Amino acid sequence: MFPDIHAEIGVQARRAANWLLLATAIALTVTFAYVIPYAGYKGATEGPGSDLTPMLTGNFAGSAIGGMPAFIGALALIHGVLIAGSDYAWDVWKTILVQQPSRIRVFLAKVVTAALGCLVLVVVLFAVSAAASLAVTTAEGGAVAWPAASGVAEGLGAAWLITSMWALLGVFLAVALRAVALPVGIGLVWMLAVQNLISGLAAPLLDWVDALQAWLPGGAAGSLAASLGAREDTPAVAELTGPAQASLVLTAYLLVFAIAAGFLLRRRDL
Template identity: 40%
Template sequence: MTAMTAMTALTAGARAEVLRLRRWPALWTLAAAWLLLNITFGYLFPYLSYRNGGGFGSDGVDPGRLLGDVLPETVPAAAVQGMPMFGGAILFALGALAAGSGYGWGTWKTAFTQGPGRLSVLGGTLAALAGCVAAFVAATFAVDFGIALSLASVEGQAIVWPAAGDLLGGLGGGALILALWTAAGLAVGTLTRNPALAVALGLVWTLAVENLLRAVSSLLDWLAPITDVMPGTAAGSIATAAGAASVSDGGSPGVVDDLGGGAAVTVALVYLAVFVIVTAVLMRRDVA
């Protein structure tokens, strides 16, 4: 296959996957669920706490801080704070469903036997999912800026925009966090070929197992080096580097500061590459 032919096949695969995902109700349901969670925990609860003088786990917190958390200057931190756990679980489900449904509906079997090849199918799927990740991040920041600007206007606060570095860090960090979990879901979905099982495994891991292991590691010293390099730890540390408060400082669940920003990004990129490679190996060895 020549380079031109391979590129054509990849482009065709990406268009086919985008068409499949775009017409897929699950994609829009997951997107709506994430935005609802982001708005609820990032803006609704903090603002209600500010207006009521406390509540929602923020008793004793300075009202000025509560108000500052929902203003435009803090959008990068607010946007990424829910991504390590809640956003990660949702994007894991997206990746798992993309792979599992490809097998369950027979679309990948047809592409494997009659289409341009397995790696072209994988490349198209990865490109389509990358577009989904970018859209999730862009929509999150757009919605958050809209809400923050509205609240600043209602409260009579001056509009202070986040620094360019903070904004880029939030965008890049958020994209890496969601891409990491999407790739993990794609790998598990390809391994199990069962979307329901893959989604269940992802939810258990992202919402329970990693948090339990991190809690236990505070009692077992030998476990700490293992939990420090888990994908959730890397994702949570990236969120902290982007400005989100860690759970130990009253931040969202899943946001930790176990790794520095550079180390967290490195670990996340390694996991991202490993998940993609595992998916590719599984697809090449698969007998559709």
């Protein structure tokens, strides 16, 4: 198993697309969690734009996790699609499996690699967010006060769970559709369009849709992010339920996506 994981990590580490996804995530976090809000703060006299608190060191974890229910999560989904779908695009599945004792072992290596990639993403974004928060706090002459280590660890765990769930959705779509482009398109349409239509259009009109939101992957991810300090004016972030229920829902989706993808890969002809 470990040689399979090592080989898969080596393949993904050499892919420029994965590093581009990481760079994009950093740029989005810095721009929309710090640069634009800080510019708005400096130019605002009152209203939401005048609130500096989310950008200070004590709240850096909330700023780091804020984009994960939608935009950063979309990048994690693309990461998962690339890991599982590229072997279909390159037509190398048969070559790989001829050298392996089982499809499941190869698949589990891909799942572990996707999760480790999300862990790297989360750790880097938390470090970048901490540095940006320190810069803002210092620039404004505020006292540097970091959150408790337990709170940071909780935020890291929640962020890893959210991004891993989206990555496993990408893995499932790639295996189900045996492609790269179509799974990416379907995943992004769901995350960036359908979720917003449900929350912004259907939920205010239909009570059962409003109640259903908390049980959907995007709603659960947004609830967990909001409970850990993410700004609720961030797209897809809204505290629809408590952190315990949100974590259980996300874990259930992660397991369902992984099991369904493994089942399809094992049962279908390549």
